[in-house]
């Protein structure tokens with residue numbers, strides 16, 4: 383069982399939807415030219431946290447953005463199967479604090495850390 387409330391799930395879904403639009407806009411824009419990315423992309427009203435997230439994404443290269451896009455897509459798909467918020471490796475719930483920072487996290491902190499140690 384997820385420990386997230388319906389309200390929290392709704393908010394994460396909203397943030398992931400925004401992130402998906404932002405990534406798409408950034409990929410579209412960087413495909414056209416190599417000018418610095420315009421942070422004033424017309425994607426609707428942004429909250430402060432969305433704007434901060436966007437700033438971080440604008441500094442990523444296309445490859446990183448593409449990976450991020452896949453993670454965001456996978457997370458959005460996980461809402462349909464009720465698996466959002468669960469680690470894809472150990473299937474334990476991912477902590478709210480971690481999701482708050484990175485809603486598309488595919489893994490819990492423990493799994494992420496063990497992957498990083500293996501590298």
Ligand SMILES: [Zn+2]
Nearest residue numbers: 469472490493
């Ligand atoms: Zn895990």
